Amino acid sequence: MSQVSLRPRRSVLYMPGANDRALEKAKTLAADALILDLEDSVAPDSKVDGRDKVCAAVASGEYGKRELTIRVNGFDTEWHDDDLRAAAQAGPDAVVVPKVNSATEVHAIESALESAGAPDHTAIWAMVETPVAMLHAEEIARASDRLTVLVMGTNDLAKELHAEHVPGRAPLLGGLSLALLAARATGKVILDGVYNEVKNLEGFEAECVQGRQFGFDGKTLIHPTQLEPCNRVFAPADAEVDSSRKIIEAFEAARAEGRGVVTVDGKMIENLHVDNARRILAVHDAIRELAQ
Template sequence: MTSLQPRRSVLYMPGANERALEKAKTLPADALILDLEDAVAPDAKEAARSRVCAAAASGSYGKREVTIRVNGLETEWHDADLRAAAAAGPSAVVVPKVNSASEVHNIERALELGGAPDQTKIWAMLETPVAMLHAAEIAAASERLTVLVMGTNDLAKELHAEFVPGRGPLLGGLSLCLLAARATGKVILDGVYNNVKDLEGFEAECRQGREYGFDGKTLIHPSQLEPCNRVFAPSPEEIDRSRRIIAAFDEARVAGRGVVTVDGRMIENLHVEEARRVLALAEAVGD
């Protein structure tokens, strides 16, 4: 069975907060984004950079995937962030507001010049109308780019859109990026949910994201981890159905039957492939 890297829950952690970086070692997140951008005041950028890079290089976060979000390409801190991240060798460098393939190429060159190991990938944040319209080019720009991260707060701001249940104003852009991810074989993560006290609304948005096809969701608070992990993991019913689909298909093939049904539904190769993906994810998350 093909193994998968689960990214159901990807939690932002403020890079200037040493207690938060320590706490992250105990949280049930699939991946962490140690943040040098929004969560860090300008006068704390350099200290946070040293702290975050030391944390990422420490190897003390267990099986959690550890990434570093650098400051944006147009900021005074971006180049130094990339050099330091390349030397630290995290699982990935998360880059805000990526708008073109050429920007991906520049990020890749900077990581290579900084001596980043091959394991350090690029996660590109798509946050603007320009990025939505060029998502396929961005996603295809580099093999080192493995994950697209939706920046829904900035996207809503640039669209002059309101945050409403169901996210209608954002769905066009989200769909374009999902198409780009699937066309290029990349992972794609849904954006954050801002109201940390509204766990019912948060869980509904997790379900919407999974139904759309996102691989997981970015989070801003540890209280969001449990519902996110649960929603983006295969349910016991899905696991059982997937096993029965594979068994029925294999049995029919051995018997030379051309028609396979499970629960009254016709089963084809595409259903078997999806069933295998479900079981691989279930195995990866320990279900």
């Protein structure tokens, strides 16, 4: 993971694509990335209008350094093909596709985007939100170089599992782990699912902490009030940054002196610790760059 290619995705906020006020407000929010939504948040009779609005938003250049993506409607809807064509021509940072269940579907998305003239920088973000997707997560993640991010759809996953939403998410841990393993095995970014209780910020922060401990790169959000705790939890703490710098400095000094054993604060340091320290500093620097 290089500092050049790394892009912070701590907070990825869904914004309703047919809502002018929401699209305008999104320009000022401290989200690392935005998902301009054409699916769940847009009523059937507003789908075409919403499509026009999000494509215009992407083309406006008014969203600063925020990563800008469009979530299209699913494969089984009448709007899917037109959404993909319009999104390809708008050229967002990524197109988010719901309920991706197989490598075959990824190939179909990629082909449709390329046929419609999508620029090389427009990635695919695949939402994995069904039992089938959990069991085929690696093949989905590995299907295309254009696919860069897996997005957990935890609400739909819970529905299909007949599972309850409970603190700690015990019923979902198997699926979360499978998707995480797939992302890490294939070198892809993975985003945690949404937290539904927008007024329960204590519960939300606890789930952010759990997500970071699991290894998620960030979390998808449904309300701007969730931005601050999410950005804070998924950013390296000052103590982590300081410790990472010490580890790298000690390792490089030892290597220059021809020493094979390195200790920092009484702990033995190996290559894996150095790799992790470099990753933490890369995330830290990327967040600072985004804020400038």
